[in-house]
Amino acid sequence: MTELTGAVWRTSSRSNDQGLCVEVATNVVAEHGVVGVRDSKDPDGPALAVSPPGWAAFVTALRGGALRG
DSSP, X not given: XXXXXXXXXXXXXXXXXXXXXXXXXXXXXXXXXXXXXXXXXXXXSOEEEEOHHHHHHHHHHHHHTTTOO
């Protein structure tokens, strides 16, 4: 399991104030080699550790509409 020590969490500038969003920590890539992702409603809960290429592919798919239901 990857420990995300030193992670600085942020939400999207497009997030609203309802707390229904994820937080991302990209500052841990250099030290841990991953992008951290967690639920903003549960900051002490589990976090995902995603590879930078995997995160980039996910963001690209979101922006392109490939994940719309």
